Amino acid sequence: MVNDRNILLCVSGGIAAYKACALTSKLVQAGANVRVAMTQSAEQFVGKATFQALSRNPVYTDVFKEHDPTKIAHIDIPDASDLIVVAPATANMIAKLANGIADDFITTSILAATCPVIVSPAMNVNMLDHPATRRNIETLKSFGYQIIEPGVGNLACGWIGGGRLPEPEDLLRIIESQFVPKHLLGKRVLVTAGPTVERIDPVRFLSNDSSGKMGVALAEAARDMGADVTLVHGPLQIPVPAGVTAIPVESSADMLETMLARFDAQHLVIKSAAVADYRPKTVHAEKHKKVHGPLTIELEETTDILKTLGMRKTTQTLVGFAAETEHLETHARAKLEKKRVDYLVANDVSTPGVGFGADENEVTLFRADGSSTRLPRQTKRQLAIELLTHFKEGIQ
Numbered sequence: 052m053v054n055d056r057n058i059l060l061c062v063s064g065g066i067a068a069y070k071a072c073a074l075t076s077k078l079v080q081a082g083a084n085v086r087v088a089m090t091q092s093a094e095q096f097v098g099k100a101t102f103q104a105l106s107r108n109p110v111y112t113d114v115f116k117e118h119d120p121t122k123i124a125h126i127d128i129p130d131a132s133d134l135i136v137v138a139p140a141t142a143n144m145i146a147k148l149a150n151g152i153a154d155d156f157i158t159t160s161i162l163a164a165t166c167p168v169i170v171s172p173a174m175n176v177n178m179l180d181h182p183a184t185r186r187n188i189e190t191l192k193s194f195g196y197q198i199i200e201p202g203v204g205n206l207a208c209g210w211i212g213g214g215r216l217p218e219p220e221d222l223l224r225i226i227e228s229q230f231v232p233k234h235l236l237g238k239r240v241l242v243t244a245g246p247t248v249e250r251i252d253p254v255r256f257l258s259n260d261s262s263g264k265m266g267v268a269l270a271e272a273a274r275d276m277g278a279d280v281t282l283v284h285g286p287l288q289i290p291v292p293a294g295v296t297a298i299p300v301e302s303s304a305d306m307l308e309t310m311l312a313r314f315d316a317q318h319l320v321i322k323s324a325a326v327a328d329y330r331p332k333t334v335h336a337e338k339h340k341k342v343h344g345p346l347t348i349e350l351e352e353t354t355d356i357l358k359t360l361g362m363r364k365t366t367q368t369l370v371g372f373a374a375e376t377e378h379l380e381t382h383a384r385a386k387l388e389k390k391r392v393d394y395l396v397a398n399d400v401s402t403p404g405v406g407f408g409a410d411e412n413e414v415t416l417f418r419a420d421g422s423s424t425r426l427p428r429q430t431k432r433q434l435a436i437e438l439l440t441h442f443k444e445g446i447q
């Protein structure tokens with residue numbers, strides 16, 4: 052997503068400047084061409100040499116120190132940038148940007164920039180809550196700058212509250228999302244993720260190994276592509292992404308009910324949850340006591356959610372997932388037809404390093420028209436964007 056993108060990272064003088072080093076490293080590893088600009092105060096916290104080594108580019112600190120005399124860097128660098136990120140943005144930096152002050156490399160460059168600007172404030176909670184800072188942040192929003200709401204937690208100054216710079220990996224995701232094409236603007240997308248939990252008694256249940264990572268990646272990618280996203284999920288091993296409407300459920304029956312209530316209003320419905328095929332016939336109201344000898348739990352079939360939605364669909368594009376350990380194509384094609392789905396994403400969960408719990412996946416996408424596309428091994432986030440780019444073709 053950030054591969055070959057030119058990113059100007061502006062570092063101002065806050066204690067969180069150290070996190071900008073890790074961010075630079077992550078951006079470079081992801082293929083971005085990173086230029087770092089620093090204020091004089093920022094140099095009190097982190098050395099210029101660190102950013103120079105991490106970005107493998109000159110670091111800009113002074114409008115009058117030209118690295119290339121044939122160019123004017125504070126115009127040339129923002130002109131060549133696809134995105135400017137100010138992280139951390141001090142209260143002082145935000146105040147200067149809000150008032151069009153241009154007295155150092157960063158402020159002058161941003162005034163000269165025409166590309167999108169992201170500002171990530173980081174400061175003491177009282178500085179952040181001061182009406183002057185709040186007003187200045189609102190002014191930056193009115194310029195069209197994207198403000199990353201600071202996190203809440205323990206601050207370096209000893210206070211607990213808002214003002215934390217997000218972690219570098221979270222900043223990276225926000226930066227990456229800028230470059231995701233907005234193919235799903237105005238579309239409503241419903242995604243299911245995670246396992247279901249089928250109770251035996253109040254303390255025991257039947258479930259499965261699904262981590263929810265693929266469904267969460269799809270919800271996140273659909274959000275980044277501009278969709279209005281609802282995520283119906285069982286217990287997840289990862290946090291629910293910000294900016295999506297999350298509805299936690301437990302059993303397959305809960306999931307079915309929640310889906311049916313929302314299905315008709317959707318443009319695209321992706322069933323990536325690992326829903327139980329069977330549940331205990333009897334759910335004990337009290338903890339089941341130990342019995343001597345073997346215990347048999349009778350199971351009954353759950354309602355097939357994908358099939359139910361397939362029978363109900365009108366204009367919705369319906370996507371199912373199939374986790375198989377053998378005869379992938381045969382099973383996938385049978386499922387596609389039987390359940391009236393438009394796309395079936397099949398993954399071989401017996402392949403090491405992909406599928407359940409993994410950060411990567413490789414899948415084959417089967418379409419109702421009989422065609423298929425193999426999507427090679429990649430991160431679930433990249434795969435989610437690629438899958439949604441295919442699904443958007445089928446949306447009515």
Ligand SMILES: Cc1cc2nc3c(=O)[nH]c(=O)nc-3n(C[C@H](O)[C@H](O)[C@H](O)COP(=O)(O)O)c2cc1C
Pocket residue numbers: 062063064065066067090091092093140141142143144173174175178
């Ligand atoms: C130890 C220390 C930590 C600081 N941390 C922050 C901070 O997190 N956020 C902030 O807005 N200012 C912070 N400041 C104050 C700024 O460094 C100061 O306002 C400075 O003028 C900012 O300059 P700049 O915006 O040009 O980088 C800190 C100062 C010191 C001495």
